[in-house]
Protein backbone atom coordinates (compact mmCIF):
# COMPACT_ATOMS: atom_id res chain seq x y z
CA UNK A 1 0.00 0.00 0.00
CA UNK A 2 2.98 2.25 0.45
CA UNK A 3 4.39 1.56 -2.99
CA UNK A 4 3.21 0.32 -6.35
CA UNK A 5 3.89 -3.35 -5.68
CA UNK A 6 1.69 -3.34 -2.61
CA UNK A 7 -1.08 -1.48 -4.38
CA UNK A 8 -1.80 -4.77 -6.09
CA UNK A 9 -2.30 -6.54 -2.77
CA UNK A 10 -4.60 -4.34 -0.69
CA UNK A 11 -6.61 -1.21 -1.30
CA UNK A 12 -8.79 0.61 1.22
CA UNK A 13 -12.19 1.14 -0.39
CA UNK A 14 -15.37 2.42 1.15
CA UNK A 15 -16.45 -1.18 1.81
CA UNK A 16 -13.10 -1.86 3.52
CA UNK A 17 -9.85 -3.61 2.61
CA UNK A 18 -9.94 -5.01 -0.93
CA UNK A 19 -7.52 -7.37 -2.67
CA UNK A 20 -7.74 -6.80 -6.44
CA UNK A 21 -5.56 -9.83 -7.28
CA UNK A 22 -8.14 -12.08 -5.63
CA UNK A 23 -11.21 -9.85 -6.05
CA UNK A 24 -12.21 -10.17 -2.39
CA UNK A 25 -12.73 -7.95 0.65
CA UNK A 26 -11.73 -8.47 4.26
CA UNK A 27 -14.38 -7.78 6.95
CA UNK A 28 -16.33 -5.52 4.53
CA UNK A 29 -19.28 -3.22 5.04
CA UNK A 30 -22.10 -2.98 2.51
CA UNK A 31 -22.69 -5.84 0.10
CA UNK A 32 -19.83 -7.52 -1.73
CA UNK A 33 -19.39 -10.68 -3.80
CA UNK A 34 -16.71 -12.34 -1.69
CA UNK A 35 -15.96 -11.54 1.95
CA UNK A 36 -13.11 -13.05 3.97
CA UNK A 37 -13.99 -12.68 7.65
CA UNK A 38 -11.41 -12.49 10.45
CA UNK A 39 -13.87 -13.21 13.28
CA UNK A 40 -17.53 -13.15 14.28
CA UNK A 41 -17.70 -9.82 16.16
CA UNK A 42 -20.33 -7.54 14.63
CA UNK A 43 -17.90 -4.80 13.58
CA UNK A 44 -16.11 -7.34 11.36
CA UNK A 45 -18.87 -9.78 10.39
CA UNK A 46 -21.87 -8.24 8.68
CA UNK A 47 -24.72 -9.94 6.87
CA UNK A 48 -25.61 -9.35 3.22
CA UNK A 49 -22.52 -10.52 1.32
CA UNK A 50 -22.80 -13.16 -1.40
CA UNK A 51 -20.01 -15.51 -0.25
CA UNK A 52 -18.17 -15.79 3.04
CA UNK A 53 -14.87 -17.47 3.82
CA UNK A 54 -13.60 -17.91 7.40
CA UNK A 55 -11.74 -20.39 9.61
CA UNK A 56 -13.44 -23.69 10.52
CA UNK A 57 -13.96 -22.78 14.18
CA UNK A 58 -15.28 -19.32 13.27
CA UNK A 59 -17.93 -20.76 11.00
CA UNK A 60 -20.72 -21.70 13.47
CA UNK A 61 -20.27 -18.39 15.31
CA UNK A 62 -20.38 -16.44 12.04
CA UNK A 63 -23.49 -18.34 11.01
CA UNK A 64 -25.24 -17.17 14.20
CA UNK A 65 -24.04 -13.63 13.59
CA UNK A 66 -25.08 -13.28 9.91
CA UNK A 67 -28.03 -15.67 9.83
CA UNK A 68 -28.63 -19.13 8.40
CA UNK A 69 -29.36 -17.91 4.86
CA UNK A 70 -25.86 -16.62 4.21
CA UNK A 71 -23.48 -18.95 2.39
CA UNK A 72 -20.36 -19.58 4.44
CA UNK A 73 -17.33 -21.63 3.45
CA UNK A 74 -14.52 -22.36 5.87
CA UNK A 75 -10.98 -23.73 5.83
CA UNK A 76 -8.67 -25.09 8.52
CA UNK A 77 -6.00 -22.83 9.99
CA UNK A 78 -2.83 -22.82 7.91
CA UNK A 79 -4.33 -24.31 4.74
CA UNK A 80 -3.52 -22.35 1.60
CA UNK A 81 -6.29 -21.51 -0.82
CA UNK A 82 -5.82 -19.90 -4.21
CA UNK A 83 -8.32 -17.19 -5.10
CA UNK A 84 -7.58 -15.96 -8.62
CA UNK A 85 -4.05 -14.49 -8.44
CA UNK A 86 -3.83 -14.48 -4.65
CA UNK A 87 -2.94 -17.23 -2.18
CA UNK A 88 -4.72 -16.84 1.15
CA UNK A 89 -4.54 -18.66 4.48
CA UNK A 90 -6.01 -18.13 7.95
CA UNK A 91 -3.87 -18.13 11.11
CA UNK A 92 -5.03 -17.96 14.76
CA UNK A 93 -5.31 -14.42 16.13
CA UNK A 94 -5.91 -15.36 19.80
CA UNK A 95 -8.75 -12.83 20.10
CA UNK A 96 -11.87 -15.06 20.38
CA UNK A 97 -12.65 -18.59 19.26
CA UNK A 98 -11.94 -18.98 15.53
CA UNK A 99 -10.47 -15.49 15.18
CA UNK A 100 -7.96 -15.27 12.34
CA UNK A 101 -5.22 -13.21 10.86
CA UNK A 102 -5.53 -13.44 7.10
CA UNK A 103 -2.30 -13.94 5.15
CA UNK A 104 -2.39 -12.79 1.51
CA UNK A 105 0.37 -13.63 -0.92
CA UNK A 106 0.50 -12.05 -4.37
CA UNK A 107 3.53 -12.73 -6.60
CA UNK A 108 5.75 -13.48 -3.61
CA UNK A 109 4.76 -10.38 -1.65
CA UNK A 110 2.97 -11.11 1.66
CA UNK A 111 0.57 -8.97 3.68
CA UNK A 112 -1.18 -10.04 6.88
CA UNK A 113 -4.47 -8.51 8.01
CA UNK A 114 -4.64 -9.25 11.71
CA UNK A 115 -8.24 -8.32 12.49
CA UNK A 116 -8.33 -8.10 16.28
CA UNK A 117 -5.64 -10.09 18.09
CA UNK A 118 -3.84 -10.77 21.32
CA UNK A 119 -0.69 -12.79 21.97
CA UNK A 120 -1.58 -13.33 25.67
CA UNK A 121 -2.82 -16.76 26.78
CA UNK A 122 -6.59 -17.32 26.64
CA UNK A 123 -8.06 -20.72 27.47
CA UNK A 124 -11.12 -20.11 25.25
CA UNK A 125 -9.40 -19.72 21.86
CA UNK A 126 -6.59 -20.98 19.67
CA UNK A 127 -3.20 -19.44 20.63
CA UNK A 128 -1.95 -16.51 18.52
CA UNK A 129 0.43 -17.46 15.71
CA UNK A 130 3.19 -15.09 14.61
CA UNK A 131 3.20 -14.87 10.79
CA UNK A 132 6.15 -13.34 8.90
CA UNK A 133 5.18 -10.77 6.30
CA UNK A 134 6.28 -7.71 4.31
CA UNK A 135 3.22 -5.69 5.31
CA UNK A 136 1.14 -5.97 8.47
CA UNK A 137 -2.22 -4.40 9.23
CA UNK A 138 -2.51 -4.17 13.00
CA UNK A 139 -5.25 -3.09 15.31
CA UNK A 140 -4.13 -0.74 18.08
CA UNK A 141 -7.19 -0.58 20.34
CA UNK A 142 -4.94 -0.38 23.42
CA UNK A 143 -1.97 1.33 21.76
CA UNK A 144 -0.65 3.27 24.77
CA UNK A 145 2.04 2.25 27.29
CA UNK A 146 -0.47 2.40 30.20
CA UNK A 147 -2.14 -0.75 28.93
CA UNK A 148 -0.42 -3.85 30.35
CA UNK A 149 -2.49 -6.91 31.13
CA UNK A 150 -2.12 -9.31 34.03
CA UNK A 151 -2.32 -13.05 33.24
CA UNK A 152 -5.95 -14.20 32.99
CA UNK A 153 -5.48 -16.53 36.01
CA UNK A 154 -4.99 -13.47 38.23
CA UNK A 155 -8.14 -11.84 36.89
CA UNK A 156 -10.11 -15.07 37.36
CA UNK A 157 -8.85 -15.11 40.93
CA UNK A 158 -10.09 -11.54 41.50
CA UNK A 159 -13.51 -12.36 40.05
CA UNK A 160 -13.93 -15.54 42.09
CA UNK A 161 -12.82 -13.82 45.32
CA UNK A 162 -15.27 -10.94 44.68
CA UNK A 163 -18.08 -13.43 43.99
CA UNK A 164 -17.27 -15.38 47.18
CA UNK A 165 -17.15 -12.15 49.20
CA UNK A 166 -20.56 -11.06 47.86
CA UNK A 167 -21.97 -14.49 48.61
CA UNK A 168 -20.65 -14.37 52.20
CA UNK A 169 -22.52 -11.09 52.64
CA UNK A 170 -25.71 -12.65 51.27
CA UNK A 171 -25.61 -11.07 47.81
CA UNK A 172 -25.50 -12.28 44.25
CA UNK A 173 -23.00 -11.12 41.61
CA UNK A 174 -23.35 -9.99 38.01
CA UNK A 175 -20.54 -9.29 35.56
CA UNK A 176 -21.17 -7.38 32.33
CA UNK A 177 -19.21 -8.82 29.41
CA UNK A 178 -19.79 -8.94 25.63
CA UNK A 179 -21.89 -11.92 24.66
CA UNK A 180 -19.35 -13.45 22.26
CA UNK A 181 -15.81 -13.97 23.44
CA UNK A 182 -15.56 -12.10 26.72
CA UNK A 183 -18.59 -13.81 28.29
CA UNK A 184 -17.29 -17.30 27.47
CA UNK A 185 -13.82 -16.33 28.67
CA UNK A 186 -15.14 -15.30 32.07
CA UNK A 187 -17.40 -18.32 32.32
CA UNK A 188 -14.39 -20.58 31.67
CA UNK A 189 -12.64 -19.14 34.73
CA UNK A 190 -15.49 -19.17 37.25
CA UNK A 191 -15.23 -21.55 40.19
CA UNK A 192 -18.50 -23.55 40.25
CA UNK A 193 -17.84 -24.62 43.85
CA UNK A 194 -18.79 -21.07 44.93
CA UNK A 195 -22.34 -21.26 43.58
CA UNK A 196 -24.66 -21.50 40.59
CA UNK A 197 -23.69 -19.82 37.32
CA UNK A 198 -26.18 -18.12 34.99
CA UNK A 199 -25.89 -16.41 31.62
CA UNK A 200 -28.16 -14.01 29.74
CA UNK A 201 -29.92 -15.55 26.70
CA UNK A 202 -27.62 -13.62 24.30
CA UNK A 203 -24.68 -15.63 25.60
CA UNK A 204 -26.24 -19.12 25.35
CA UNK A 205 -26.33 -19.73 21.54
CA UNK A 206 -22.52 -19.58 21.34
CA UNK A 207 -21.83 -21.95 24.25
CA UNK A 208 -22.35 -25.28 22.46
CA UNK A 209 -19.87 -24.24 19.76
CA UNK A 210 -17.26 -23.47 22.39
CA UNK A 211 -17.86 -26.89 23.91
CA UNK A 212 -17.72 -28.53 20.44
CA UNK A 213 -14.32 -26.87 19.97
CA UNK A 214 -13.13 -28.56 23.17
CA UNK A 215 -13.27 -25.48 25.43
CA UNK A 216 -14.16 -26.54 28.95
CA UNK A 217 -16.95 -24.53 30.59
CA UNK A 218 -18.76 -25.03 33.92
CA UNK A 219 -22.49 -25.81 34.01
CA UNK A 220 -24.31 -22.64 32.93
CA UNK A 221 -28.00 -22.11 33.67
CA UNK A 222 -30.56 -20.14 31.73
CA UNK A 223 -32.45 -17.34 33.45
CA UNK A 224 -36.19 -18.02 33.45
CA UNK A 225 -38.99 -15.77 34.66
CA UNK A 226 -39.08 -17.46 38.06
CA UNK A 227 -35.32 -17.86 38.50
CA UNK A 228 -34.02 -16.59 41.84
CA UNK A 229 -30.35 -15.68 41.55
CA UNK A 230 -29.72 -15.59 45.35
CA UNK A 231 -25.92 -15.85 45.77
CA UNK A 232 -25.12 -17.01 42.26
CA UNK A 233 -23.14 -15.39 39.46
CA UNK A 234 -24.72 -13.92 36.31
CA UNK A 235 -22.91 -13.01 33.07
CA UNK A 236 -24.78 -10.51 30.89
CA UNK A 237 -23.94 -8.22 27.95
CA UNK A 238 -23.44 -4.49 28.73
CA UNK A 239 -26.33 -3.66 26.38
CA UNK A 240 -28.84 -4.75 29.05
CA UNK A 241 -27.32 -2.54 31.75
CA UNK A 242 -30.14 0.04 31.65
CA UNK A 243 -32.93 -2.27 30.51
CA UNK A 244 -35.95 -3.59 32.41
CA UNK A 245 -34.24 -7.01 32.37
CA UNK A 246 -32.07 -5.66 35.20
CA UNK A 247 -35.04 -5.22 37.58
CA UNK A 248 -34.52 -8.78 38.72
CA UNK A 249 -31.04 -7.93 39.94
CA UNK A 250 -31.61 -4.87 42.09
CA UNK A 251 -29.78 -6.29 45.08
CA UNK A 252 -27.00 -7.90 43.08
CA UNK A 253 -23.41 -6.56 43.06
CA UNK A 254 -22.31 -5.47 39.60
CA UNK A 255 -18.93 -5.90 37.94
CA UNK A 256 -17.64 -5.04 34.49
CA UNK A 257 -14.87 -6.87 32.61
CA UNK A 258 -13.00 -4.91 29.96
CA UNK A 259 -9.56 -3.66 29.00
CA UNK A 260 -10.91 -0.13 29.46
CA UNK A 261 -11.17 -0.77 33.20
CA UNK A 262 -7.38 -0.26 33.28
CA UNK A 263 -7.82 3.51 33.14
CA UNK A 264 -11.47 4.43 33.19
CA UNK A 265 -12.14 2.25 36.21
CA UNK A 266 -15.55 1.43 37.60
CA UNK A 267 -16.06 4.88 39.15
CA UNK A 268 -16.66 6.45 35.77
CA UNK A 269 -19.56 4.07 35.13
CA UNK A 270 -22.66 4.52 37.18
CA UNK A 271 -24.02 1.50 39.00
CA UNK A 272 -20.85 -0.55 38.71
CA UNK A 273 -19.28 -1.81 41.96
CA UNK A 274 -16.15 -3.40 40.57
CA UNK A 275 -14.08 -3.31 37.37
CA UNK A 276 -12.00 -6.24 36.13
CA UNK A 277 -9.23 -5.58 33.62
CA UNK A 278 -9.67 -8.36 31.09
CA UNK A 279 -9.20 -7.71 27.39
CA UNK A 280 -9.32 -9.73 24.19
CA UNK A 281 -6.96 -7.27 22.48
CA UNK A 282 -3.18 -6.96 22.62
CA UNK A 283 -1.75 -4.67 25.30
CA UNK A 284 1.11 -2.24 24.56
CA UNK A 285 3.95 -4.77 24.99
CA UNK A 286 1.89 -7.33 23.05
CA UNK A 287 1.42 -4.97 20.10
CA UNK A 288 5.13 -4.18 19.97
CA UNK A 289 6.22 -7.84 20.30
CA UNK A 290 3.89 -8.93 17.51
CA UNK A 291 4.54 -6.06 15.11
CA UNK A 292 8.32 -6.29 15.41
CA UNK A 293 8.10 -10.12 15.40
CA UNK A 294 6.42 -10.25 11.99
CA UNK A 295 9.44 -8.56 10.43
CA UNK A 296 7.08 -6.31 8.47
CA UNK A 297 8.65 -3.32 6.70
CA UNK A 298 5.33 -1.55 6.39
CA UNK A 299 2.72 -1.38 9.17
CA UNK A 300 -0.75 0.14 8.98
CA UNK A 301 -2.66 0.76 12.20
CA UNK A 302 -6.44 0.52 12.58
CA UNK A 303 -8.94 0.44 15.46
CA UNK A 304 -7.91 3.20 17.78
CA UNK A 305 -5.52 6.08 18.02
CA UNK A 306 -2.28 4.84 16.46
CA UNK A 307 -0.23 8.02 16.89
CA UNK A 308 1.84 6.88 19.88
CA UNK A 309 2.44 3.43 18.41
CA UNK A 310 3.38 4.66 14.92
CA UNK A 311 5.86 7.11 16.48
CA UNK A 312 7.37 4.34 18.59
CA UNK A 313 7.68 2.01 15.58
CA UNK A 314 9.07 4.81 13.41
CA UNK A 315 11.90 5.27 15.90
CA UNK A 316 12.72 1.58 15.39
CA UNK A 317 12.95 2.11 11.63
CA UNK A 318 9.56 0.59 10.78
CA UNK A 319 7.42 2.45 8.25
CA UNK A 320 4.25 2.70 10.34
CA UNK A 321 1.22 4.89 9.79
CA UNK A 322 -2.42 5.12 10.72
CA UNK A 323 -4.85 3.71 8.17
CA UNK A 324 -7.36 6.44 7.54
CA UNK A 325 -10.67 4.92 8.46
CA UNK A 326 -12.23 8.22 9.45
CA UNK A 327 -15.32 7.51 7.39
CA UNK A 328 -15.88 4.23 9.25
CA UNK A 329 -17.87 3.91 12.41
CA UNK A 330 -16.70 1.09 14.63
CA UNK A 331 -18.66 -0.45 17.40
CA UNK A 332 -16.78 -0.54 20.67
CA UNK A 333 -16.39 -4.20 21.53
CA UNK A 334 -14.03 -4.26 24.43
Ligand SMILES: [Zn+2]
Nearest residue numbers: 039041116333
Ligand atom coordinates in the same frame (compact mmCIF):
# COMPACT_ATOMS: atom_id res chain seq x y z
ZN1 LIG B 1 -13.26 -8.40 17.80
Ligand SMILES: [Zn+2]
Nearest residue numbers: 041043116333
Ligand atom coordinates in the same frame (compact mmCIF):
# COMPACT_ATOMS: atom_id res chain seq x y z
ZN1 LIG C 1 -12.71 -5.19 16.12
